[in-house]
Amino acid sequence: MSRTVYLNGEYLPEGEAKVSIFDRGFLFGDGAYEVVPVMDGLMVDVEPFLVRLENSLSELQIDWPCSKEEYLEMHRQLIDRNDLSEGMIYSQVTRGMVPQRSFGFPEDTPTTLMAFTQVVRHRDNPLAESGIKVAIVDDIRWKRRDIKSIALLAQCLAKQAANVKGGYEGWMVEDGFVTEGTSSSAYIVKDGVLITRPLSNLILAGIRRKLLLKLAAEHQIRIEERPFTIKEALEADEALMSAASCSVLPVVEIDGQMIGDGKPGKVYRQLRALYLDNARENAVIKVAG
Amino acid sequence: MSRTVYLNGEYLPEGEAKVSIFDRGFLFGDGAYEVVPVMDGLMVDVEPFLVRLENSLSELQIDWPCSKEEYLEMHRQLIDRNDLSEGMIYSQVTRGMVPQRSFGFPEDTPTTLMAFTQVVRHRDNPLAESGIKVAIVDDIRWKRRDIKSIALLAQCLAKQAANVKGGYEGWMVEDGFVTEGTSSSAYIVKDGVLITRPLSNLILAGIRRKLLLKLAAEHQIRIEERPFTIKEALEADEALMSAASCSVLPVVEIDGQMIGDGKPGKVYRQLRALYLDNARENAVIKVAG
Numbered sequence: 294m295s296r297t298v299y300l301n302g303e304y305l306p307e308g309e310a311k312v313s314i315f316d317r318g319f320l321f322g323d324g325a326y327e328v329v330p331v332m333d334g335l336m337v338d339v340e341p342f343l344v345r346l347e348n349s350l351s352e353l354q355i356d357w358p359c360s361k362e363e364y365l366e367m368h369r370q371l372i373d374r375n376d377l378s379e380g381m382i383y384s385q386v387t388r389g390m391v392p393q394r395s396f397g398f399p400e401d402t403p404t405t406l407m408a409f410t411q412v413v414r415h416r417d418n419p420l421a422e423s424g425i426k427v428a429i430v431d432d433i434r435w436k437r438r439d440i441k442s443i444a445l446l447a448q449c450l451a452k453q454a455a456n457v458k459g460g461y462e463g464w465m466v467e468d469g470f471v472t473e474g475t476s477s478s479a480y481i482v483k484d485g486v487l488i489t490r491p492l493s494n495l496i497l498a499g500i501r502r503k504l505l506l507k508l509a510a511e512h513q514i515r516i517e518e519r520p521f522t523i524k525e526a527l528e529a530d531e532a533l534m535s536a537a538s539c540s541v542l543p544v545v546e547i548d549g550q551m552i553g554d555g556k557p558g559k560v561y562r563q564l565r566a567l568y569l570d571n572a573r574e575n576a577v578i579k580v581a582g
Numbered sequence: 583m584s585r586t587v588y589l590n591g592e593y594l595p596e597g598e599a600k601v602s603i604f605d606r607g608f609l610f611g612d613g614a615y616e617v618v619p620v621m622d623g624l625m626v627d628v629e630p631f632l633v634r635l636e637n638s639l640s641e642l643q644i645d646w647p648c649s650k651e652e653y654l655e656m657h658r659q660l661i662d663r664n665d666l667s668e669g670m671i672y673s674q675v676t677r678g679m680v681p682q683r684s685f686g687f688p689e690d691t692p693t694t695l696m697a698f699t700q701v702v703r704h705r706d707n708p709l710a711e712s713g714i715k716v717a718i719v720d721d722i723r724w725k726r727r728d729i730k731s732i733a734l735l736a737q738c739l740a741k742q743a744a745n746v747k748g749g750y751e752g753w754m755v756e757d758g759f760v761t762e763g764t765s766s767s768a769y770i771v772k773d774g775v776l777i778t779r780p781l782s783n784l785i786l787a788g789i790r791r792k793l794l795l796k797l798a799a800e801h802q803i804r805i806e807e808r809p810f811t812i813k814e815a816l817e818a819d820e821a822l823m824s825a826a827s828c829s830v831l832p833v834v835e836i837d838g839q840m841i842g843d844g845k846p847g848k849v850y851r852q853l854r855a856l857y858l859d860n861a862r863e864n865a866v867i868k869v870a871g
Contacts, residue, residue: 315599
């Protein structure tokens with residue numbers, strides 16, 4: 294069955310959703326995006342995603358394409374029309390279509406808004422038990438990684454390089470320190486302490502990351518927000534990753550080297566359980582406008 | 583009159599040229615582009631543009647969308663169908679449309695090729711006499727600026743920041759040194775010496791840059807390929823920029839400060855004259871396949 298997707302006010306079969314070759318998203322990667330997880334047919338923890346999109350758009354000086362209520366309604370419609378139980382909703386806003394290609398911002402150009410669903414197994418993901426392999430790759434991205442922009446070529450190259458090295462995910466490294474995964478936040482556990490890089494312009498402010506740190510703090514798991522090296526990662530007791538598209542997954546191997554005993558660790562298991570419980574409690578149909 | 587543009591084998595009115603929202607160009611900025619200047623209805627110096635596109639595609643591991651002969655034929659058709667006398671042809675290759683959004687490269691996916699014309703006044707550009715103003719902006723781009731990719735968000739932000747500061751172009755600065763313009767190569771002249779940054783992964787290998795350096799060498803203009811600071815730029819006798827979209831233009835002001843006597847300089851005038859003569863001689867309809 295073909296998905297129903299959203300484009301500029303219309304719900305369309307996915308094959309019919311097309312944008313102009315003069316859309317600045319297509320010409321320049323000039324836009325921002327979000328990915329909201331869906332469980333039990335409900336959006337999970339949606340408010341922070343809206344806040345982050347607001348930040349991205351604001352940094353890029355792109356106007357909201359519609360009201361927040363309409364934005365959420367679009368999400369609800371997509372869940373409904375695609376009968377989505379577990380997965381995610383991807384949405385993207387670009388600076389819109391321009392008559393002439395020119396780097397500077399156009400005036401009074403309507404933004405482009407599109408969104409679609411993708412099925413993901415959040416709960417019964419076999420990787421949650423088997424664990425995933427990570428490959429170390431260079432972080433060659435720009436300096437505003439805090440903006441969730443669609444100019445993702447560096448991440449695509451990094452993920453592909455990781456895949457070629459046998460990694461399910463790539464952990465990007467800059468100046469000897471892990472920044473983050475190509476499409477996920479990165480954590481290690483040493484002596485019971487959960488370690489992850491602090492927020493800055495060098496990483497994306499992961500919404501799952503924020504939630505996991507909150508849950509960890511509430512359950513007496515010690516947290517250190519600091520950069521960690523590849524060596525520390527290889528010598529860690531546990532490693533894990535999180536993202537809207539995969540919830541929380543254990544990392545059992547980095548660059549061919551086993552992490553801990555090569556099995557999902559204790560802190561990971563506790564965090565994943567807390568995460569899934571929380572998702573159940575915080576899934577919503579409606580949020581305050 | 584509506585332009586005729588090219589998209590995946592078809593010549594279409596510009597309003598009808600549309601790509602899927604699942605094109606990786608639109609989702610990720612996953613593609614490369616070129617801009618070939620046109621003068622007197624002929625492509626100028628086209629071979630090096632093909633070589634650079636080849637390099638970009640090779641670095642991104644994207645296949646050529648067609649043979650080089652077909653690529654050139656597309657250019658000739660666009661000139662012809664749009665009756666283009668002076669301007670440029672923009673062409674873009676992306677990794678194509680994917681059924682699911684995922685950073686890693688898809689297998690066996692046809693690439694997307696699109697191209698369009700844009701009118702530019704190369705010869706009778708009033709800016710060639712008045713000169714242009716440059717604003718200094720931060721260079722926050724990724725580390726593979728030698729790849730002419732469509733992930734140009736950093737350049738868009740830089741150009742916009744320059745425009746807001748009153749600059750026609752922005753010169754990007756990293757670690758105190760000018761890297762290049764947001765969409766052009768940057769040069770200064772001091773004591774008769776033409777100074778421009780050497781090629782590396784930190785700048786794009788400008789085709790106009792290469793030609794200007796060749797013309798300068800042939801006409802006894804001394805060249806130094808080395809990074810220069812903002813201070814050097816402000817104290818230079820002359821400053822200039824080059825790009826396929828604007829040929830060669832004089833920079834008469836940087837960040838509100840007059841360069842030299844605030845008028846287009848001697849070395850610039852000589853280079854522009856040599857450039858236009860050369861363009862006339864090297865404009866081609868056909869090139870070796």
